[in-house]
Amino acid sequence: MLAPVKFAEFVDTNADKFIQRLADAVAIPSVSGDPAHREDVVKMAHYLNSQLISLGVTTELRDLGKHVMDGQELSLPPAILGRIGDDPKKKTILIYGHFDVQPANKSDGWDTEPFKLTVHSKTGRLIGRGSTDDKGPILGWLNVLEAHKSLGLDLPVNLRFCFEGMEESGSEGLDELILGEVKKEKEGWFYGVDCVCISDNYWLNDRTPCLTYGLRGITYFQITVQGPARDLHSGMFGRTVHEPMTDLIALMGKLVAPDGKILITGIDEMVPAADEEEKTLYTSLDYSIADVEDAVGGQIAISADKVTVLMGRMRMPSLSLHDIEGGAGARTVIPAKVTGKFSIRLVPPQTPEKVDPLVVKYLEAEFAKLNSKSTLTIECSPGGKPWVADIKHWNYEAAIKATQAVYKQQPDLTREGGSIPVTLTFAKSLGVNILLLPMGRGDDGAHSTNEKLDRSNFIEGTKLLGTYLYEAAAIPA
Template sequence: MDPKLGRMASALLALLLLLLGGMSSPSSPHAGLVEKVFRYMDLHQDEFVQRLKEWVAIESDSVQPVPRLRQELFRMMALAAEELRRLGASVDLEDLGSQQLPDGQTLPIPPVILAELGNEPGKPTVCFYGHLDVQPATQADGWLTDPYTLTEVDGKLYGRGATDNKGPVLAWINAMSAFRALEEDLPVNIKVIIEGMEEAGSVALEELVKREKDRFFSSVDYIVISDNLWLSQRRPALIYGTRGNSYFTVEVTCRDQDFHSGTFGGILHEPMADLVALLGSLTDSAGHILIPGIYDDVAPLTEEEKELYGAIDLDLEEYRNSSRVKKFLFNTKVQPPADGSLKGMTTLNHFSHCLI
């Protein structure tokens, strides 16, 4: 297989293995189907890459509140809906209304795609989630190539959204199309939910999910979220969870006017120093969170999980180098710090202070 399809092929294989072996279904395809699919991919790889190139070229940036970019988002969602219709899926484009921005501007929210392929009572139903919006990207950000032109470098394809998340969405669309083209029966019923505002906080998605709980999602047995990274560069990964986050805004003030530093310096509490002390009290140098009781409801690492982590194809040194950091908080892939804590990549604090 052409190396430029390596990652997409591996992602497709991971999804096929999920469909073939992860569900118990009397209609599960025979073991040789994966090989048949790879032969199909060899014949159609240029078509797959061309489709990804077309998707990457659409500047579906949901972060910047610009009317032109919202139009691109609508175009991206319409293109994906058409691809699903070609597979024979029933497709609904759910209108989410408009978004009111802080500056008073109102922009339309791109629709969410709800699609279904197959509805056989004897089969389990798998729901795939993905998103087709992207973060802003320019070559000034450090890109060596045009982010909206899919470019092959050393057997790898680079372009905004190629990994997050247009490539993975196309991977399972290609998986479904391979089954159809080979006239093989899908072992599961498939539902698809695709949004266009994930990078901006999934605006209005929660309300839609709640509204569809007893209709679209009522028959779903499994959900697959293809919006994450592999730890290894060589082997696909099935991600079953990620760390959450808590965020807050802190403002420390002394009074509502400035003081004269020559008169009041050294006799008042300095807001900047107080804020630094406050933030410094949240964790220790090893990343242990010092807030009382915060670990009380954290489940301990089980022996089964330790075995799973031990078998993961992960080279910590390679992972550290690719992350471009000098060192991690721990030096083993199996056992994190005793309390299970890890630090985030960046910290952003909002504050005001009076110089004295």
């Protein structure tokens, strides 16, 4: 079943209206990780909810309870559950997305105001926090609904929606919500769901669409070294006491080599080496060292070998050192207490449960070798397990056909380096196939400064989402 021609025409004709909708959404600074913006996340939930209702979706705002952030007890922003269509002859597809965003301040290095969508006149880039992660994709679904409502077209499948506002802050409360709904069986919002579609990742490059069938997991650590009761004058106490910053930097320097190899005993070793057949998969992807260097804006690829770089992203764990907090700034003092932050991206068969104890053991052993009198505290926030899907399922077949129809290209089939923990929750609790169908490109800069979504990805991406529904409806299950 091909999507009706007038659907695509409607999307083209209404492109400017859709971009204005994205501008309205970006203007709400729904930063879930900052208590000062919590009300904005709630505001974003209500904005999205009223849009869904106006487009014919039955919704429910679900209270997820409270949590503690930065020492404050806060109400979690509500999640949105939605449904449209209950035809038992149609397939039912569950759409997931998130309406919260990463923090952004112009002073971080943005060229434009992060919460004001800027349309670059020459490149067509739609620049703003959340443009690609993940407001653009969510609004793509609203665009599809609007097209069908305006044109008086029936949707080819039944749709269910699950939109959350805490994805960038550990998806707190979401697992409980999903598991609760699944437990209700026929009474639950997810009953009868045949597959899941998530648009929260990116093409491998900036020219070839892709479908993603695997994700890395993540586990996050904060390690704190504490010594004196307060910051000390480095002239008076330098070479007199053990300095926490010296110890912390020594410890963090033992976690990962400059070439990306993880030095923590047993982590890299947990992953079986790729055989020649697996390596062929990576050779065939439309990807070059120039792509990664374009995407990151620097000639800093970890290897000149494409397969090594792709495997580093898709099938190897990675350890990134994020920050050291508590430092002296411009003061020449010995900081009293410093905290290092790092995370490890995990691949099968790694899980936080298997990896975290190895990290703790290694940190403690290496700290002991320093013979420091400072104290070490290790905090661990397990994120998600890694995930891999069956790419022979009709869900993938539909997405491949839709990509061919809209983009006239064969999509790359990729595993992705990032982590979307909800993927695993859906996979385990619903027991259905999950498709990651990205809207944005590899150079979009999600989580970074100058985050953008190309206009063509927003508009053609909207067509892709709609067309995917028709293709899914057409394939015998």
